[in-house]
Amino acid sequence: MSGPRVLMRRIRELMAEPLDPQARLDQIVRQIAQNMVAEVCSLYVLRADAVLELYATEGLNPGSVHLAQLKLGEGLVGTIAATARPLNLSEAQKHPAFTYLPETGEEIYNSFLGVPILRAGRTLGVLVVQNKSARLYRDEESEALETVAMVVAEMIAAGSLEGLSRPGVALDLSRPVSFDGEALSDGIGIGHVILHEPRVVVTNLFNEDVEAEVDRLGKALGILRVSIEDMLARRDVAAEGEHRAVLEAYRMFAHDRGWVRRLEEAVRNGLTAEAAVEKVQSDMRARMMHMTDPYIRERLHDFDDLANRLLRQLIGRDSHEDSPAGDAVIVARSMGAAELLDYRRDMIRGLVLEEGAATSHVVIVARALGIPVVGQVKGAVSMSENRDLIIVDGEDGGVHLRPPAELAALFSDKARFRERRQERYRSLRDVPSRTKDGVAIDLEMNAGLLVDLPQLEESGAAGIGLFRTELQFMVASTMPRASDQERLYAAVLDAAGERPVTFRTLDVGGDKVLPYISQSPEENPALGYRALRLALDRPGLMRTQLRALLKAAAGRELRVMFPMVTDLAEVQQARELIDRELNHLTRFGHPMPHRLKVGAMIEVPSTLFQLDELMGVLDFVSVGSNDLFQFFAAVDRGNARVAGRFDDLSVPFLRALRSIVEAGNRHNVPVTLCGEMAGRPLSAMALIGLGFRSISMAPPSIGPVKAMIVETDVADLEKAICEKLDSAHGAGGMRDMLVDYARAHSIPY
Numbered sequence: 153m154s155g156p157r158v159l160m161r162r163i164r165e166l167m168a169e170p171l172d173p174q175a176r177l178d179q180i181v182r183q184i185a186q187n188m189v190a191e192v193c194s195l196y197v198l199r200a201d202a203v204l205e206l207y208a209t210e211g212l213n214p215g216s217v218h219l220a221q222l223k224l225g226e227g228l229v230g231t232i233a234a235t236a237r238p239l240n241l242s243e244a245q246k247h248p249a250f251t252y253l254p255e256t257g258e259e260i261y262n263s264f265l266g267v268p269i270l271r272a273g274r275t276l277g278v279l280v281v282q283n284k285s286a287r288l289y290r291d292e293e294s295e296a297l298e299t300v301a302m303v304v305a306e307m308i309a310a311g312s313l314e315g316l317s318r319p320g321v322a323l324d325l326s327r328p329v330s331f332d333g334e335a336l337s338d339g340i341g342i343g344h345v346i347l348h349e350p351r352v353v354v355t356n357l358f359n360e361d362v363e364a365e366v367d368r369l370g371k372a373l374g375i376l377r378v379s380i381e382d383m384l385a386r387r388d389v390a391a392e393g394e395h396r397a398v399l400e401a402y403r404m405f406a407h408d409r410g411w412v413r414r415l416e417e418a419v420r421n422g423l424t425a426e427a428a429v430e431k432v433q434s435d436m437r438a439r440m441m442h443m444t445d446p447y448i449r450e451r452l453h454d455f456d457d458l459a460n461r462l463l464r465q466l467i468g469r470d471s472h473e474d475s476p477a478g479d480a481v482i483v484a485r486s487m488g489a490a491e492l493l494d495y496r497r498d499m500i501r502g503l504v505l506e507e508g509a510a511t512s513h514v515v516i517v518a519r520a521l522g523i524p525v526v527g528q529v530k531g532a533v534s535m536s537e538n539r540d541l542i543i544v545d546g547e548d549g550g551v552h553l554r555p556p557a558e559l560a561a562l563f564s565d566k567a568r569f570r571e572r573r574q575e576r577y578r579s580l581r582d583v584p585s586r587t588k589d590g591v592a593i594d595l596e597m598n599a600g601l602l603v604d605l606p607q608l609e610e611s612g613a614a615g616i617g618l619f620r621t622e623l624q625f626m627v628a629s630t631m632p633r634a635s636d637q638e639r640l641y642a643a644v645l646d647a648a649g650e651r652p653v654t655f656r657t658l659d660v661g662g663d664k665v666l667p668y669i670s671q672s673p674e675e676n677p678a679l680g681y682r683a684l685r686l687a688l689d690r691p692g693l694m695r696t697q698l699r700a701l702l703k704a705a706a707g708r709e710l711r712v713m714f715p716m717v718t719d720l721a722e723v724q725q726a727r728e729l730i731d732r733e734l735n736h737l738t739r740f741g742h743p744m745p746h747r748l749k750v751g752a753m754i755e756v757p758s759t760l761f762q763l764d765e766l767m768g769v770l771d772f773v774s775v776g777s778n779d780l781f782q783f784f785a786a787v788d789r790g791n792a793r794v795a796g797r798f799d800d801l802s803v804p805f806l807r808a809l810r811s812i813v814e815a816g817n818r819h820n821v822p823v824t825l826c827g828e829m830a831g832r833p834l835s836a837m838a839l840i841g842l843g844f845r846s847i848s849m850a851p852p853s854i855g856p857v858k859a860m861i862v863e864t865d866v867a868d869l870e871k872a873i874c875e876k877l878d879s880a881h882g883a884g885g886m887r888d889m890l891v892d893y894a895r896a897h898s899i900p901y
Contacts, residue, residue, distance in 0.1 A: 156296035159187040160422030164358040177208035192282035200327035216255040227251030265289040271305040331551040339524030340567040341502020341544035343479035369425040433459035502544030577855020581612035596848040605647040607851035615651035617848025618826040641704035659715040683716035706743040713751040755779035767819035777827025813843035833860040834901040841873035
């Protein structure tokens, strides 16, 4: 072997020659074979239909080019493509994945070295060398082949190989891709991709002066390390906690000798500094993305971010160079809530996250802004390019990248239909929320941030039935000061005017982790140290919040609600804290609310057996149906394997909800429900039939629910539901019964 540098120099010369694409590929495989003293060198490209097609070969039957094919995962080549990992074998035919293609004539070869052709961690093809003698290829030979594979990847990405395959079969990079993710915010978004952290695409691959490139790489690494030290030294980075731990990991990676050594080796093999970073990053991503260990996968994201920072440093490019067009769909691995707010709302049509959950800060804000969101879309960043057409289906969790024209037309029709429906709902905004037989139903909205407040007027909500105070804490990097809390609560009350607002006290813990409040890891956080039990153990935290609420509501009505109550004693303890704050503020002459109402969330099954006692000490109650159903049915809503097996419209659960309404009626205590059930017209219809006269939901749901209400006769509905609940044979089929009822009475559901 004459060495990687000689090979790279010859490849660079070939790239500059005026050759047609097929001739260039033929020359590339010939040069590799000569340089590595290999009897065979073959290049396979991944097509749109997940088939690897032989595009060029030196040593195999030339008539098999564009005819020999392997499915993804089939044979040694298919295995490399599927795993994105090299294979180095001395006796290839003994490998369990070996598949013989008779048209190629490769049966006489024993040794085999194959590497994936990668771009941003994504497999575009496979490059292979073979020899008759049984031997393992050396590390430097594998490194040289991987480096050439990177050059071929850029040829594929640039579209240089289009037209070489059979008509109608597109190459991988431009093919349509559909993902199944998790719907996190409702709506249909059609637009063009804007990568939140645009991937730097390296076009300058070959270096002219090795030592100058090594020096340039060293200087960029030095600047990167200094920037990380600067971040660690900033005042707003706490001395301990999650944010600091991430930056400490960045510092460790930036000084990692193994990483730096691989970068320098790639430069010495003929690549520019930025091409070396791209190659090492792509190799690492391909090898780590198949890991199931969540810690390792999280480290992969850290390495990705670090490598992108280094690339931008080398190229001198700002990370936000790509500004969104008027129909932007933001695609990101993850992002902070504040980063989303940096974009103009009128430009954003949707958000796609490789990570993201319903409780992620950015999802909460996006939902408040009415932006469709799909999360858990693995591979979306690597598969996307800026300006690609993309569809985000926030109804069923689908994401369609570079969709065929027919699919794009289908979703355009779907979006127009949704918009017509929304227009009809907007026309109902000022229509009283009354049933056909004159029963008033209060439709309130859930909120948690200032960005939610304009929707109070737009949706026509009767008030805010649930203000999640923890969101202010979750989107902040440090504990919000008492004055900041007071300003937020006063702004909410100002926006509501005469409409009621129910503030839920801090509900953190479980899956709502605050980086500045240390908590020990828990086996089952949903059942652990969270909500009211955490607040009662930290009275200073709760008293600060209660004081801010009391001061913000001076001269107005204040409705305070405690989350996750499990026992009457907890309510009594919480009321004592309110009394202490009232006494303290009164003593210092602060004006107080003219009326104070105290409530509790019914979301733990134990409260179902002390309803009368609770109603006796509360001014109102609100059912948190999400948690209550989760605990009631022993089903984790985030676990897809079990979540679909349980129905919140089941007879046992509806019987439990009815018992809460009946207890409220006995004690003349208002009862509201503020879980996801309230926002779905069919389940909202069931709630009204059970006796609920107040329900709270996300603002976009108010229109559809009101459209259902104005077409419903409550007296008849109650009779039908009660018959089903009281029937000895009514254990199943409640959902079907409600659907049949809605259809029979022309009720939109």
